[in-house]
Amino acid sequence: MEWSGIRWRAHAKAELERAGHRSAGAREEVVTLLGEQACCLSAQEIHDELRRRERRVGIASVYRALDVLAGLGLVHRIDVGGTACYEPADPSGEHHHHAICSECGRRAPFEDPELERLLDRAGRKLGYAVDGHDLVLRGTCPDCVRS
Amino acid sequence: MEWSGIRWRAHAKAELERAGHRSAGAREEVVTLLGEQACCLSAQEIHDELRRRERRVGIASVYRALDVLAGLGLVHRIDVGGTACYEPADPSGEHHHHAICSECGRRAPFEDPELERLLDRAGRKLGYAVDGHDLVLRGTCPDCVRS
């Protein structure tokens, strides 16, 4: 199932309004930018990109926007070695994981339904009420392997 | 296969010596403490515990020790939401993952060979030369679920 950025953006705006949030400047900029992304972005990257586009947005507002969005389940927060990255969340609950190149920092998404099933089972075996999981593969990407 | 803390400690000391490191104070304290642990500890927790034992060890030395140990593959570094945790690495390559309770912060280890196989396969499919992976389940532990 495909979930386009445009659709996500509309969905996010609707959810924000439904939660009683104003259609404000900084948060809207963050939503727009996230909707354009193929993969996850750090708060710093979001801030930098918005600055580059001449949107004078404070980094604090980026963090606040991401906090609200994550609270509404509209974005996923992914920890990748000390820094957090954020990406649009598919409302169907589907999600993917990431492989990160230790050479160039490139992030590649991947998914695996069987993996999800196994993670579910592992949580249940422990008696945990699991509501999420973080999974990151670390290694060298195809491009960096070649050189 | 079981890998006792005592044996790990001896192994770590031997590896450190082999790598040309001196048998110094702070690092030795860190190795001893880690060898006693069932699960992973943060640098801060290591520092606090050593202080409690009246070993006057600087937090910087703890980080430096952990850095050396991780470089030699003697400890695994696990990112758990903003802070790094460290635990002895089984030299056979076997390892486990963690479930973390969002209520009480308790960390529970678990392992699953089939999961490992799947992760391996996922990396290969991407063309990545995977040399490790981070996996953390987030949720509520059995004790906290009850209350």
Added chain:
DNA sequence: GTCAGTGCAAAGCTTTTGCAGCGCG
């Protein structure tokens, strides 16, 4: 003696918080 290793303090990063002002509804 040498120099790896150390403790302390200061700096670096990411993230959070305090605050006065602006502007959406």
Added chain:
DNA sequence: CGCGCTGCAAAAGCTTTGCACTGAC
């Protein structure tokens, strides 16, 4: 025309680095 949201700046964690000193080899 109130109060939600904002930018800025300062503060709060976690981690790293600079530096002079100590002690293992």
